[in-house]
Amino acid sequence: MTTFSGKTAIITGGASGIGLAISKELMENGIQVVVADINKEAIDTNTKENELYEGEVVDVTNEEQVETFVNHVADKYGSIDYSFHVAGANKSDLIIDQTLEDWNFTVNLVLNGVFLFTKxxxxxxxxxxxxxxxxxxxxxAHVPMFYGAAYSSAKAAVENLTRNAALELSDYHINVNAILPGLVATPLTKDMTDNEEINRRFMERIPAKRAGEPSEIAKPAVFLVSDDASYINGTSLVIDGGWEVTGYPDMRV
Ligand SMILES: NC(=O)c1ccc[n+]([C@@H]2O[C@H](COP(=O)([O-])OP(=O)(O)OC[C@H]3O[C@@H](n4cnc5c(N)ncnc54)[C@H](O)[C@@H]3O)[C@@H](O)[C@H]2O)c1
Known part of the structure; x- marks a missing residue:
């Protein structure tokens, strides 16, 4: 059995959705959580609700802020046992319409944010x-989607960054794995799932016939840092209700 007590975890994007669910799962196991997120209001609310939750306003794309935050956590808690790199968002468009600015925003947040924390x-x-x-x-990372070229490309890069990090860091007893969620009910996907027609098309494809709950992503994510996962390194866990086998719907309406 894993002894989680006395451990400290960083969670980027831990103010909402999947990151918040991972934070809650960790706190239920007695782990001190330190969140890096740009949403100060949500951080403050969560801090008031749980004494194991500490949050700082950090933009994951800003290297100076990332380095200062990581040093602060290491100094205050003595070690960083686990780090979950969750923050992400998407400015979407069809490739032929997408501005370079929106492409860069998405790739910078999704890929560079994970790179800076991994570093x-x-x-x-x-x-x-x-x-x-x-x-x-x-x-x-495996399945492309309409309007999602920047996001899909950056997420595929995150998967390979994970494998590269596992390769380079294994000598120091560091494991790095990726999780690949399908459709999860969070603020990020609300516009899509609230659209009746798009939601219907999703459900045609997702064998589970529903979106996942954030807790259904959090539990496997926390498993990956447990002792039970000690021999798992550099791999990807798809958590999608079986969706990968059917592919993405046409979301052009
Ligand atoms: N919801 C889904 O269906 C789904 C599916 C696959 C992957 N994901 C990925 O899971 C992760 C979490 O998504 P979610 O659905 O929980 O979304 P969410 O919008 O609920 O949470 C994302 C969090 O990231 C934070 N964030 C955004 N930009 C940031 C920045 N520059 N610096 C620091 N924090 C920042 C936000 O403030 C927010 O708290 C993302 O990487 C997303 O791409 C989500």
Whole structure:
């Protein structure tokens, strides 16, 4: 059995959705959670509700802010045992209509945000000679979607960054794995699932016939940092209600 007590975890994007669900799952296991997110209001609400929740306003695309945050967590808590890289968003369009600005926004947030945390947390975990990271990629790393070229490309890169990090950091007893969620009911997907026609097309494709709950992503993510997953490194866990086998719907309405 994993002894989680006394451990400290970083969660980027831990103010909402999947990141918040991972934070709650960790706190239920007695783990000190330190969240990096740009949503101050949501951080403040969560801090008031749980004493194991600490949050700081950090933009994951800003290297100075990331490095300062990671140093602060390591100094205050002595070690960073786990780090979950969850923050993400998407400015979507068809490729032939997409502005370079929106493409860059998405790739910068989705890919560079994970790179910067992997780099700075990786340095600390190398010093302490242990640690586990989980990167949140997406089913879109394997399956393209209409309007989602920037997002799908960046998420595929996150999956390969995960494999590269596992390769480079294994010598220091650091495991790095990715999770690839399908459709999950969070603020990120609300516009799509609230659209009756698009939701119907999703449900035609998803064998489970429903979106996943954030907790259904959080539990497997936390499994990946448990002792039970000690021999799992550099791999991807698709958590999608069986969706990968059927592909994406046509979302052009
Ligand atoms: N919801 C889904 O269906 C789904 C599916 C596959 C992958 N994902 C991925 O899961 C992750 C979490 O998504 P979610 O659905 O929980 O969305 P969400 O919008 O509920 O949460 C995302 C969080 O990231 C934070 N964030 C955004 N930009 C940031 C930045 N620059 N710096 C720091 N924090 C920032 C937001 O403030 C928010 O708290 C994302 O990487 C997303 O791409 C989601």
């Amino acid at each position: 700075h947390v990786g340095r600390k975990m190398k010093e302490q000679k242990h640690g586990k990271m989980v990167n949140v990629s997406s089913l879109n």
